[in-house]
Amino acid sequence: MRDACAWLERLPPSFDLGLAALYLAELEYELDHMDAALASYRRARRCAETVGFHAMVAPTMVGEALCLTRQGQGAEALRLAHAHIARPIDIPTMFATLARWVRAGG
Numbered sequence: 001m002r003d004a005c006a007w008l009e010r011l012p013p014s015f016d017l018g019l020a021a022l023y024l025a026e027l028e029y030e031l032d033h034m035d036a037a038l039a040s041y042r043r044a045r046r047c048a049e050t051v052g053f054h055a056m057v058a059p060t061m062v063g064e065a066l067c068l069t070r071q072g073q074g075a076e077a078l079r080l081a082h083a084h085i086a087r088p089i090d091i092p093t094m095f096a097t098l099a100r101w102v103r104a105g106g
Helices: 002-010 015-030 034-051 054-070 074-085 091-103
Strands: none
Touching: 015 034, 015 054, 034 054, 054 074
């Protein structure tokens, strides 16, 4: 799994890389690898922000907050939640993202 993370870090940001990082983060979270999951959620968020795919930012921020909470960093998770609340939500794009993610096997 560390090899996969290192490989993802070398690639330029893209929509597909963001989805791959998000999928990897979910797997790492389920395996209770919180440091790795947190890094992957952050990589997915950077990709989403870089390519302008803002509908994917919300799930990455939620994942980051969950990891931080499980690591005992509740204050940082709360700060992240406040940052997320301040972002506008594009509902049609969010549902299109969700549909694409489900079709991709997410």
